[in-house]
Amino acid sequence: MTVYQLEQVELETLRQLSSTALEKEWINDNLELPFSSRNYQFPNGNATIFYRSHDEKNLHLSIKTITAKHAEKVWLVTIPLPLEIPNLDDSP
Numbered sequence: 001m002t003v004y005q006l007e008q009v010e011l012e013t014l015r016q017l018s019s020t021a022l023e024k025e026w027i028n029d030n031l032e033l034p035f036s037s038r039n040y041q042f043p044n045g046n047a048t049i050f051y052r053s054h055d056e057k058n059l060h061l062s063i064k065t066i067t068a069k070h071a072e073k074v075w076l077v078t079i080p081l082p083l084e085i086p087n088l089d090d091s092p
Contacts, residue, residue, distance in 0.1 A: 007069060007071040014065035017040070018040045022061075037050045045065060048064045049061050052076075058080060060076075061077045062076055
């Protein structure tokens with residue numbers, strides 16, 4: 001893989017990590033809509049999530065990710081609502 005490809009993987013990883021962190025905040029009632037932004041730091045970089053809008057079915061966000069090597073990307077993301085914790089007790 002090239003350095004560019006590795007950075008793209010890091011950017012995608014940061015997007016996933018920050019989306020998961022935001023969903024956990026929502027599930028634990030530590031997040032109210034609307035919010036202006038949320039910052040997350042990870043070993044491989046950081047991410048800032050910006051609230052754009054929401055309706056009954058979706059939460060619309062922008063996520064700016066920056067790797068430790070300073071590669072940047074802005075993602076437009078829609079997360080379905082309501083966010084719920086999966087029932088882990090029903091596993092086989």
